Amino acid sequence: MKLTLKIWRQKGADKKGQLESYNVEASEHMSFLEMMDVLNEELISKKEEPVAFEHDCREGICGTCNLVIDGRPHGPQQGTTTCQLHMRHFKDGDTITVEPWRAKAFPVIKDLVVDRSSFDRIIQAGGYVSVNTGQAPDGNAIPIEKDEALSAFDAAACIGCGACVAACPNGSAMLFTSAKVAHLGKLPQGQVEHAARSKSMVDQMDAEGFGNCSNTGACEVECPKEISINNIAMLNRSYLSSIFGSNK
């Protein structure tokens, strides 16, 4: 299949970028990233600068690949990362626009690569649990209700790719932050810091320059792990109780 790609090219963080057109011949069995590899091989053989983009596991579990394809983070297919999006979802002769994640807290480093270290700092602000040192505890020493365990696990499925921020018209990181707060806060092991965690992670999120949540729900639609915005309501609840509650 013959495709026209319009790709965001930007030489560096402080350089101006623009969309540039490329023609590429791909097979429908390729993943989107393999198609990008073919393009880069061609660019290298023509002694041109290859397109910089991030990728790692290519199994849909690491959260490294991050492309906005035709205005949608990770492309048009629901519940998948860019590496799991295959070219059979496109038609011969299509023009595909490829852009980096857009948010002030995710500055472009080069071409399609953005700096997502702001997520790391949100995690550092509260994404941990305190455990006593000593011997490993018994596996089933703390009973956890099945429903609670499942909803904590659903939140824990977040791979921190940042598609929620990329999809949000406000550049808000509420889905990411709420998934982390829910993942730890729904389990007994996470109760010690629960209220303080919500506040410190939200404060860090604001300090990084992410926007405010206006409940558009775009994050939930684009999330490759289909994290629910119900987690955001839970974060709002625990944030309120961290301010007004007695258990600070």
Added chain:
Amino acid sequence: MSLTGLFLISFLFVHLIGNLQLLANDGGESFNTYAYFMTQNPLIKTISYGLYFFIVLHAIQGLMIAAKNRSAKGYKYSKKTKENASWSSKNMAMLGILILAFICIHMGDFWFKMKFGSLPMKTYAGFENEVTDLYGRVMVAFQEWYIVLIYLIGLLALYFHLAHGFQSAFHTLGLNHKKYTPIIKGLGTVFSLVVSVGFAIIPIYIYINSL
């Protein structure tokens, strides 16, 4: 944002019920005496000042958040998508500005004229006080097609604003539940339809009657 929004939502409901008296076929007696009560009762007076304050607060908060969110997004995508969020949820600030402009026109036309203008007074048998004939002013205003049009545009903006705002306010307060959230969403849709259509009936009915 959500608390002021919910307050304004409750106001809309009361305002609608009161104003439907405009449709009563009694030469304005019920509406004018109701308007008199609303302007004289000290409790209602206090609430109305609270209302003005909350409208302004809701608008200022909204504009500040919208400005911050715009800058937090920074660069926009060159290819837009409509598929991941409703139109109204992405245009709350624009809709809010439209509604604010409408409120200014609306208050200038009725509230300002009632308070500071020289609307004729009327007396009704069975009501001891002389009351301002706001009913007459409404009847005159809605004979003009362009005023009716302004109202319909304002109410359309209100519909879209409420369609997202109603359920969004609950979500922001953390009120989310497997069983109740779908009910809140359904209530929001019904409420925004009832309020905007209910208000729209008044100018349309008066305009058609005046033809």
